Amino acid sequence: MSATTISVAAPADFHVHLRQGSFSELVTSHVRLGGFSLAYVMPNLQPPIVNTEEALLYKAQLQAIDPTIEYLMTLYLSPDLTPDEIRKAKQSGVKSYPRGVTTNSEGGIESYEVYYPIFEAMEEQDMVLNLHGEVPSDPTSNTCVLNAEATFLPHLVKLHKRFPKLRIVLEHATTRAAVECVKSLGSTVACTITAHHLDLVVDDWAGQSWNFCKPVAKFPDDRQALREVIKEGHPRFFFGSDSAPHPPDRKSVSSPKQACAAGVYTSPILLPLVATLLESFGALDKLEHFVSGFGRAFYGRPAADERVTLRKTLHKFVEDSWALGDATVVPFWAGKQIGWEIVSE
Amino acid sequence: MSATTISVAAPADFHVHLRQGSFSELVTSHVRLGGFSLAYVMPNLQPPIVNTEEALLYKAQLQAIDPTIEYLMTLYLSPDLTPDEIRKAKQSGVKSYPRGVTTNSEGGIESYEVYYPIFEAMEEQDMVLNLHGEVPSDPTSNTCVLNAEATFLPHLVKLHKRFPKLRIVLEHATTRAAVECVKSLGSTVACTITAHHLDLVVDDWAGQSWNFCKPVAKFPDDRQALREVIKEGHPRFFFGSDSAPHPPDRKSVSSPKQACAAGVYTSPILLPLVATLLESFGALDKLEHFVSGFGRAFYGRPAADERVTLRKTLHKFVEDSWALGDATVVPFWAGKQIGWEIVSE
Numbered sequence: 001m002s003a004t005t006i007s008v009a010a011p012a013d014f015h016v017h018l019r020q021g022s023f024s025e026l027v028t029s030h031v032r033l034g035g036f037s038l039a040y041v042m043p044n045l046q047p048p049i050v051n052t053e054e055a056l057l058y059k060a061q062l063q064a065i066d067p068t069i070e071y072l073m074t075l076y077l078s079p080d081l082t083p084d085e086i087r088k089a090k091q092s093g094v095k096s097y098p099r100g101v102t103t104n105s106e107g108g109i110e111s112y113e114v115y116y117p118i119f120e121a122m123e124e125q126d127m128v129l130n131l132h133g134e135v136p137s138d139p140t141s142n143t144c145v146l147n148a149e150a151t152f153l154p155h156l157v158k159l160h161k162r163f164p165k166l167r168i169v170l171e172h173a174t175t176r177a178a179v180e181c182v183k184s185l186g187s188t189v190a191c192t193i194t195a196h197h198l199d200l201v202v203d204d205w206a207g208q209s210w211n212f213c214k215p216v217a218k219f220p221d222d223r224q225a226l227r228e229v230i231k232e233g234h235p236r237f238f239f240g241s242d243s244a245p246h247p248p249d250r251k252s253v254s255s256p257k258q259a260c261a262a263g264v265y266t267s268p269i270l271l272p273l274v275a276t277l278l279e280s281f282g283a284l285d286k287l288e289h290f291v292s293g294f295g296r297a298f299y300g301r302p303a304a305d306e307r308v309t310l311r312k313t314l315h316k317f318v319e320d321s322w323a324l325g326d327a328t329v330v331p332f333w334a335g336k337q338i339g340w341e342i343v344s345e
Numbered sequence: 346m347s348a349t350t351i352s353v354a355a356p357a358d359f360h361v362h363l364r365q366g367s368f369s370e371l372v373t374s375h376v377r378l379g380g381f382s383l384a385y386v387m388p389n390l391q392p393p394i395v396n397t398e399e400a401l402l403y404k405a406q407l408q409a410i411d412p413t414i415e416y417l418m419t420l421y422l423s424p425d426l427t428p429d430e431i432r433k434a435k436q437s438g439v440k441s442y443p444r445g446v447t448t449n450s451e452g453g454i455e456s457y458e459v460y461y462p463i464f465e466a467m468e469e470q471d472m473v474l475n476l477h478g479e480v481p482s483d484p485t486s487n488t489c490v491l492n493a494e495a496t497f498l499p500h501l502v503k504l505h506k507r508f509p510k511l512r513i514v515l516e517h518a519t520t521r522a523a524v525e526c527v528k529s530l531g532s533t534v535a536c537t538i539t540a541h542h543l544d545l546v547v548d549d550w551a552g553q554s555w556n557f558c559k560p561v562a563k564f565p566d567d568r569q570a571l572r573e574v575i576k577e578g579h580p581r582f583f584f585g586s587d588s589a590p591h592p593p594d595r596k597s598v599s600s601p602k603q604a605c606a607a608g609v610y611t612s613p614i615l616l617p618l619v620a621t622l623l624e625s626f627g628a629l630d631k632l633e634h635f636v637s638g639f640g641r642a643f644y645g646r647p648a649a650d651e652r653v654t655l656r657k658t659l660h661k662f663v664e665d666s667w668a669l670g671d672a673t674v675v676p677f678w679a680g681k682q683i684g685w686e687i688v689s690e
């Protein structure tokens with residue numbers, strides 16, 4: 001009845017954090033370890049990647065670490081970005097972070113109107129706008145991490161109406177409201193879904209900082225909406241891991257004074273994890289479209305010839321950590337049984 | 346304009362966890378350190394307190410640690426509790442925990458109907474029923490820690506209609522829905538509010554396990570409803586700290602495999618903390634009613650002659666921890682500035 005091996009064409013991760021320095025050395029090679037051959041790389045470094053020169057330098061650093069991956073680079077939307085810079089850019093996209101909502105987003109945007117000249121230039125250049133779709137928390141307007149995404153959606157709708165030809169990706173959707181909103185919009189608007197948001201609900205990060213990420217996982221019904229849209233095979237919903245490595249001491253919480261970094265790290269187990277999750281809700285037949293076909297089609301990237309084969313297993317447990325030099329990282333599902341493994345060539 | 350000292354009559358904490366063994370030695374004396382002279386003691390020990398004999402034994406242990414506190418004891422609602430036991434009980438109340446929702450609640454209730462004979466006996470004896478008002482999480486019905494309290498409220502309404510003379514306290518309310526529900530019911534239904542739920546919202550425990558408690562803190566508007574009902578001076582809403590000490594290694598989260606205990610520990614800083622919080626939202630004039638008068642009136646406990654005086658301070662910071670023997674506990678607001686201090690006699 002159920003397959004014991006499955007083969008998918010060149011998986012593409014349309015949202016991944018590859019960091020800098022020794023941490024980058026450790027995690028960049030995990031893209032391929034996790035079965036992926038394309039990485040759409042986030043620009044929220046310190047300082048952020050704000051122009052073509054910086055993006056090309058960063059890309060060269062990543063290629064030096066692992067030359068077998070196709071890196072698609074993005075620019076960080078900020079007042080430093082100009083329409084001229086967009087016109088000369090060879091990057092695939094521009095990423096917008098609302099101010100202060102996630103790692104290194106202190107320089108994020110507060111209002112979109114000021115960026116309309118940028119978006120016009122992006123529309124002309126056919127660049128993609130990637131939105132971190134959350135508004136900052138504000139107790140006076142009852143805004144918190146739970147409704148930050150739903151409260152953002154009117155901004156997405158407004159941007160799409162003003163720039164109907166601009167390709168926009170709502171990143172890492174976590175709510176039924178977001179799924180329904182993206183579905184209701186035109187063919188230029190797509191949405192990425194992470195692996196961990198197909199698994200977690202709020203109970204899983206309540207008291208467990210390692211499962212804390214932004215956007216936070218929401219209600220069971222929200223998770224169900226993410227699962228349903230994948231099962232439905234909707235072509236504008238595709239995979240972006242938002243795999244976000246942090247040093248263990250930034251994820252542990254040893255005192256009430258310690259702040260925890262937002263992020264879940266999935267890169268090294270990514271394709272087996274997504275297969276395990278999709279199988280759990282009866283969507284394994286959608287794996288290839290979800291992790292490769294739909295995203296490549298939206299971004300206009302050709303399907304590579306390369307294929308990755310997964311094998312079902314009853315004997316595989318996720319590693320407790322990975323280390324290289326002075327860098328260590330702990331994965332999502334550490335120590336937990338995982339149902340699929342990559343077949344080595 | 347604002348007072349620099351304030352005096353309140355014999356503060357009473359109508360919901361506190363005093364634990365067992367060496368931990369109890371440490372935390373029981375913190376009731377008075379925090380300015381309180383009455384402790385309504387929770388029965389969720391291991392094993393739980395299920396009859397009068399056990400309650401009296403536990404009370405004697407607490408009295409041996411600090412004889413200056415008035416301890417009101419409760420019994421743990423379970424199938425082991427009989428109407429006969431209720432009739433001979435000298436305890437003040439019976440505490441109901443839905444199964445599995447908080448510390449040592451694995452033996453909690455699943456349905457109330459089976460306990461109707463108990464509730465009839467309690468009504469005759471004029472004992473108070475204390476409800477942990479949450480239903481267990483269940484993804485299939487979209488129930489999680491965020492809506493567990495709101496989903497419980499129909500049970501409260503049903504119980505009150507069936508037993509209109511039974512005094513019921515909905516413990517540690519966290520939502521506007523709970524406040525409105527209790528307000529809408531008769532004079533036999535009251536509600537406790539903790540200090541930490543007057544301070545926290547969901548963002549504060551997202552990634553910070555030391556602020557994780559059950560029920561979890563909710564939306565800013567829910568916190569606002571708790572503040573408003575205190576400011577209004579509603580006599581059926583009074584203080585119960587739910588101060589819940591845990592060893593530091595049960596609150597820290599050092600790996601993805603570690604589970605964190607639910608609970609926030611406020612006992613040793615309690616009256617200064619409540620004063621600081623009430624002052625922050627303009628309700629300092631309600632302090633005495635909230636921490637003493639309303640609760641004592643509902644439970645029929647006379648106001649003691651004793652008074653506690655607080656003094657405003659710009660120089661007080663909460664201790665990082667308290668220790669005694671092999672027991673250590675870290676308080677809420679550790680290291681943080683607090684606006685009031687108790688004036689020693």
